[in-house]
Amino acid sequence: MKFYQTLFFLLVVRPITAIVLGLNIRNQERLPMRGPAIIAANHNSHLDTLTLMSLWPLTRVHQVRPIAAADYFLKNAKLAWFSLNVMNIIPIDRERKDRTVDPLAAPLAALERDEILLLFPEGSRGEPETLSEFKTGVARLLERCHDVPIIPVFMHGLGKALPRGDFLLVPFFADVVIGEPIYWQGTVRDTMQAYERAMQALAAQVDRPVWE
Numbered sequence: 001m002k003f004y005q006t007l008f009f010l011l012v013v014r015p016i017t018a019i020v021l022g023l024n025i026r027n028q029e030r031l032p033m034r035g036p037a038i039i040a041a042n043h044n045s046h047l048d049t050l051t052l053m054s055l056w057p058l059t060r061v062h063q064v065r066p067i068a069a070a071d072y073f074l075k076n077a078k079l080a081w082f083s084l085n086v087m088n089i090i091p092i093d094r095e096r097k098d099r100t101v102d103p104l105a106a107p108l109a110a111l112e113r114d115e116i117l118l119l120f121p122e123g124s125r126g127e128p129e130t131l132s133e134f135k136t137g138v139a140r141l142l143e144r145c146h147d148v149p150i151i152p153v154f155m156h157g158l159g160k161a162l163p164r165g166d167f168l169l170v171p172f173f174a175d176v177v178i179g180e181p182i183y184w185q186g187t188v189r190d191t192m193q194a195y196e197r198a199m200q201a202l203a204a205q206v207d208r209p210v211w212e
Contacts, residue, residue, distance in 0.1 A: 023054075
């Protein structure tokens, strides 16, 4: 699995992020090289996960575990193989068909193994370059592991390079702004409010083109 992942990121993802996207990364020193940690970013494009994972050295990418919807990424054999063996996802049942299964069990186990979770609190991809309402799952994870930090990340431009529903990649400058870590704030509500404030502050740091 690690071999296929390394090869894919070396030969496919790195050239795309370096040449096609012209990626501008701010505060990269805030990116944790070891877990446990949770990267919580906005979500506008299929490029989001690949772009974020490309920020780590190839020797560390296998420790980054994207949280992904099982009903989408495991819907056929080929996509399931790629998602599990190359992207190394942790599949989550969004519909919770089996109510006896704890949906946070697998992510919490990954954190106990000192891995880095990658998730998108908006859930599914939203409108390009627009923040949607955040779901509380990231705060509920922290409710059960108070010492684990959330690293807020705001991305801009990827929704233009590959918008939802499109399959043609368009060259477009993209920004990734990494925030300070956020810890458990005592309640789910207060933790989410701290995250939302951080994301708004990161979004304000991006120089948006005049045509947006």
